[in-house]
Amino acid sequence: xxxxxxxxxxxxxxxxxxxxxxxxxxxxxxxxxxxxxxxxxxxxxxxxxxxxxxxxxxxxxxxxxxxxxxxxxxxxxxxxxxxxxxxxxxxxxxxxxxxxxxxxxxxxxxxxxxxxxxxxxxxxxxxxxxxxxxxxxxxxxxxxxxxxxxxxxxxxxxxxxxxxxxxxxxxxxxxxxxxxxxxxxxxxxxxxxxxxxxxxxxxxxxxxxxxxxxxxxxxxxxxxxxxxxxxxxxxxxxxxxxxxxxxxxxxxxxxxxxxxxxxxxxxxxxxxxxxxxxxxxxxxxxxxxxxxxxxxxxxxxxxxxxxxxxxxxxxxxxxxxxxxxxxxxxxxxxxxxxxxxxxxxxxxxxxxxxxxxxxxxxxxxxxxxxxxxxxxxxxxxxxxxxxxxxxxxxxxxxxxxxxxxxxxxxxxxxxxxxxxxxxxxxxxxxxxxxxxxxxxxxxxxxxxxxxxxxxxxxxxxxxxxxxxxxxxxxxxxxxxxxxxxxxxxxxxxxxxxxxxxxxxxxxxxxxxxxxxxxxxxxxxxxxxxxxxxxxxxxxxxxxxxxxxxxxxxx
Amino acid sequence: xxxxxxxxxxxxxxxxxxxxxxxxxxxxxxxxxxxxxxxxxxxxxxxxxxxxxxxxxxxxxxxxxxxxxxxxxxxxxxxxxxxxxxxxxxxxxxxxxxxxxxxxxxxxxxxxxxxxxxxxxxxxxxxxxxxxxxxxxxxxxxxxxxxxxxxxxxxxxxxxxxxxxxxxxxxxxxx
Ligand SMILES: Cc1ncc(C[n+]2csc(CCOP(=O)(O)OP(=O)(O)O)c2C)c(N)n1
Ligand SMILES: [Mg+2]
Numbered sequence: 001x002x003x004x005x006x007x008x009x010x011x012x013x014x015x016x017x018x019x020x021x022x023x024x025x026x027x028x029x030x031x032x033x034x035x036x037x038x039x040x041x042x043x044x045x046x047x048x049x050x051x052x053x054x055x056x057x058x059x060x061x062x063x064x065x066x067x068x069x070x071x072x073x074x075x076x077x078x079x080x081x082x083x084x085x086x087x088x089x090x091x092x093x094x095x096x097x098x099x100x101x102x103x104x105x106x107x108x109x110x111x112x113x114x115x116x117x118x119x120x121x122x123x124x125x126x127x128x129x130x131x132x133x134x135x136x137x138x139x140x141x142x143x144x145x146x147x148x149x150x151x152x153x154x155x156x157x158x159x160x161x162x163x164x165x166x167x168x169x170x171x172x173x174x175x176x177x178x179x180x181x182x183x184x185x186x187x188x189x190x191x192x193x194x195x196x197x198x199x200x201x202x203x204x205x206x207x208x209x210x211x212x213x214x215x216x217x218x219x220x221x222x223x224x225x226x227x228x229x230x231x232x233x234x235x236x237x238x239x240x241x242x243x244x245x246x247x248x249x250x251x252x253x254x255x256x257x258x259x260x261x262x263x264x265x266x267x268x269x270x271x272x273x274x275x276x277x278x279x280x281x282x283x284x285x286x287x288x289x290x291x292x293x294x295x296x297x298x299x300x301x302x303x304x305x306x307x308x309x310x311x312x313x314x315x316x317x318x319x320x321x322x323x324x325x326x327x328x329x330x331x332x333x334x335x336x337x338x339x340x341x342x343x344x345x346x347x348x349x350x351x352x353x354x355x356x357x358x359x360x361x362x363x364x365x366x367x368x369x370x371x372x373x374x375x376x377x378x379x380x381x382x383x384x385x386x387x388x389x390x391x392x393x394x395x396x397x398x399x400x401x402x403x404x405x406x407x408x409x410x411x412x413x414x415x416x417x418x419x420x421x422x423x424x425x426x427x428x429x430x431x432x433x434x435x436x437x438x439x440x441x442x443x444x445x446x447x448x449x450x451x452x453x454x455x456x457x458x459x460x461x462x463x464x465x466x467x468x469x470x471x472x473x474x475x476x477x478x479x480x481x482x483x484x485x486x487x488x489x490x491x492x493x494x495x496x497x498x499x500x501x502x503x504x505x506x507x508x509x510x511x512x513x514x515x516x517x518x519x520x521x522x523x524x525x526x527x528x529x530x531x532x533x534x535x536x537x538x539x540x541x542x543x544x545x546x547x548x549x550x551x552x553x554x
Numbered sequence: 555x556x557x558x559x560x561x562x563x564x565x566x567x568x569x570x571x572x573x574x575x576x577x578x579x580x581x582x583x584x585x586x587x588x589x590x591x592x593x594x595x596x597x598x599x600x601x602x603x604x605x606x607x608x609x610x611x612x613x614x615x616x617x618x619x620x621x622x623x624x625x626x627x628x629x630x631x632x633x634x635x636x637x638x639x640x641x642x643x644x645x646x647x648x649x650x651x652x653x654x655x656x657x658x659x660x661x662x663x664x665x666x667x668x669x670x671x672x673x674x675x676x677x678x679x680x681x682x683x684x685x686x687x688x689x690x691x692x693x694x695x696x697x698x699x700x701x702x703x704x705x706x707x708x709x710x711x712x713x714x715x716x717x718x719x720x721x722x723x724x725x726x727x728x729x
Contacts, residue, residue: 123578128625301623303619306615307619
């Protein structure tokens with residue numbers, strides 16, 4: 001059947017099982033939007049307030065569903081507005097398809113109106129990208145884009161489609177979605193080495209990351225941990241992989257990790273790293289981190305093995321598949337002394353730092369909201385102290401429920417991603433923990449949340465400062481608070497009301513309780529402005545490039 | 555571990571933009587590029603690149619792994635120096651007074667270079683060889699004055715059965 005490029009795009013989206021896309025129209029995607037208009041029953045398009053919000057929404061959508069998120073933008077400024085969102089997805093290995101329009105091929109290279117070289121711009125932050133200059137290659141390029149984004153280590157892929165290609169027609173041959181590529185076999189020698197390492201270990205430690213979440217391997221991970229009798233620490237990206245109340249779970253490792261987790265990873269004799277990339281935020285000083293134990297690194301991306309921390313053995317493959325094999329082949333181990341040490345670490349006062357009970361503290365807010373949330377409710381964050389507090393105090397019980405910007409640390413990620421996640425899970429109850437700085441960046445998307453009647457509760461942990469930066473200024477810059485005290489007059493509750501959402505403002509725990517009772521009755525956007533002290537700290541903290549020896553607890 | 559010269563050969567899709575992808579990868583991962591050459595192969599859809607770089611074992615390992623992840627890269631091979639022929643072409647325009655001409659021509663002969671242009675004030679010479687030979691020649695003629703010079707960068711091929719074939723992204727983890 002003869003179809004235009006724009007129509008082919010819709011066909012391929014449908015073929016790939018895409019039912020929702022996020023985006024923003026403009027001159028160079030008019031034809032695509034015309035097709036979206038005609039095909040609204042097949043592919044739903046959510047219009048945001050800004051293309052950045054749309055990319056973050058597609059990213060959040062991908063995180064909760066495990067499918068590729070799709071974002072569409074026009075050429076020039078539309079395309080450049082995607083950049084932060086694409087980089088965010090790249091650093092967190094999120095499958096994302098970005099479709100951009102561009103000027104017609106004979107206008108390319110002439111600084112035409114709204115022309116930018118978006119494939120050039122996004123080359124370093126995409127897994128791969130394409131500009132399609134031949135209509136007959138469009139369908140297969142789009143299919144390949146989906147395959148690249150979702151296979152192996154997932155990541156963003158951008159396809160730039162010049163206007164004349166959207167208009168041109170060609171014969172379109174539909175195909176049914178290709179079966180997932182068969183998983184490649186795991187290297188037998190490496191498996192044997194891994195089994196030897198695990199068998200020789202007296203104090204094994206499992207370090208779980210986002211790869212466990214993205215390969216849906218949570219259950220296998222627990223089975224594996226039981227089999228080898230090891231505690232589990234997580235990177236921030238891996239937090240939702242292990243239920244908080246799992247006795248083996250020690251919580252987050254690293255700069256703002258739990259004492260027990262960071263201590264145990266330093267004291268173990270074998271780190272079994274599973275789908276994790278040893279970010280500097282988790283390891284601190286690499287030399288002291290790598291000291292005193294061997295590392296068995298399991299990851300689907302060979303380039304991660306020994307990239308940041310030298311691995312004794314690398315096991316390359318899908319995390320779930322590797323764990324399955326290991327569980328089958330390994331005997332049951334018990335490590336009584338190690339286990340006893342871990343139990344002690346978990347009970348250690350340093351592991352259970354509590355904030356003051358009298359004030360309205362971040363901890364009390366997060367814990368209280370946690371009680372109202374369904375177990376599989378979605379928790380999104382922006383970036384800063386509030387993000388770390390959420391990672392520390394929220395009790396995650398379901399994989400894919402923690403939506404946060406790990407690798408890029410993108411302030412402004414919250415609103416877009418919370419919406420995308422909420423939509424991806426058919427309007428599941430969603431809470432966004434944010435703060436005044438981050439929320440100011442992309443609060444425009446409140447309008448989108450209202451229009452789409454999302455059951456989203458926005459909790460502004462309002463410290464009236466760029467708290468995370470302020471904390472560093474307090475600790476390392478002798479309290480010279482350069483540009484972190486904002487003196488803004490925004491009335492967040494009133495702002496929410498004026499966007500058509502419902503706004504609340506609370507100063508005490510009592511007020512919070514009353515408001516929460518009401519807020520959770522809403523199935524549309526609610527904002528709760530929680531006034532907290534500007535000097536609340538994220539603790540524990542290991543200063544950058546430090547080690548467990550340098551941990552600041554109080 | 556000490557830095558050593560590394561010669562990487564690649565088979566890549568003969569697309570526009572591939573050169574940018576590869577050179578961009580090197581610069582953002584902080585791998586240096588001593589030289590990079592690229593040209594079509596017997597299969598017009600495939601180009602072959604030869605990259606000369608320096609680095610330790612870590613860099614070598616990462617170069618192979620990061621290149622292998624590129625969608626447009628078909629094959630990555632660190633060339634085994636003992637089994638590889640490496641060649642570079644240089645063209646040098648040497649300032650030559652009449653009195654020095656014979657001397658220069660002697661050097662040209664000794665290095666088995668070819669004269670490609672001959673004028674009153676200069677002699678242009680082409681020379682093909684290994685990097686060390688080219689370096690030696692340049693050093694020698696520099697005393698006469700080099701007006702301008704261009705080097706192509708090295709290209710390399712394995713001996714006899716040592717060939718690059720498509721889809722040989724051999725990668726292993728650990729050490
Ligand atoms: C886009 C962007 N700009 C700057 C930063 C640097 N940064 C990291 S945390 C932070 C402060 C965040 O302030 P806020 O959102 O109010 O959160 P809080 O720390 O107060 O909880 C800043 C400026 C960043 N991560 N992202
Ligand atoms: Mg703040």
